[in-house]
Amino acid sequence: MASTIRVRATATGDTTEVQALIQHPMDSGFVKDAKGNLIPPHFIQQLAFECDGKTVFLADWGTAVSKDPYIKFSFKGGNKGDDLKISWVDNKGASDTTTAKIQ
């Protein structure tokens, strides 16, 4: 299966800017389906970015993060060609991991 994570990491000078898009329903547990039944909550709880064996960014998410979440941040360090590891885990225990090269 194709990865649910799409990342673009660009190094400019001594900082690296990271933008990521993840495919996930992010169901809040408040929305009803066509039959009027509540759709149970299903959302990403933690999202971690690792570069060079060090966590550079850790997100704790609740149900109020939009469907197919987008995130942007920057960190100091990281060179062109370095690996950036991204992983998430949701409230049902599902997860995905991918590795991107810093451009």
Add this chain to the structure above:
Amino acid sequence: MTATDDQFSEFSATRRLILKGAIVVTLTGLGNFSFGAVPALAAANDKWPEEAFKQKGQADAIKALYGKTAEASDKVKLDAPEIAENGAVVPVSVTTTLADVTSISFLVADNPNALAASYNIPPGTIPSVANRLKMAKTSSVTAIVEAAGKLYSATKEVKVTVGGCGG
């Protein structure tokens, strides 16, 4: 071939299919299991703050997450739209000039659960985050920045024309 023979072979074919299906299910089940162990390790140094995300009110959520109260600061710059046409996707971002930032959180006061997202900022990461939040209705959006053990906040009112939390 007689009719009974035919039936027999059909039977065993179905049996084989069922068995195959069972094997596939077990394999995928195992696959998911081993997969789940990897990110759990990566995030093991910081547990997901379940209590804080369960709190309904904004003040309770801040208290559960940080154990203290925040003071408004003009060094926290919160960027959110004046009017959000679609409450399901509200782009919100925050930047700050404060030093030693360890954490940034987003709260939507009138959502069923106020805390939307909380980010750990390790040393070396620039205290600037952009993301997209869901808003049930018109509400104030608050960004909390934890810097050098203190909490600073910025608040902005966002008008929502179509809510993103109900059906």
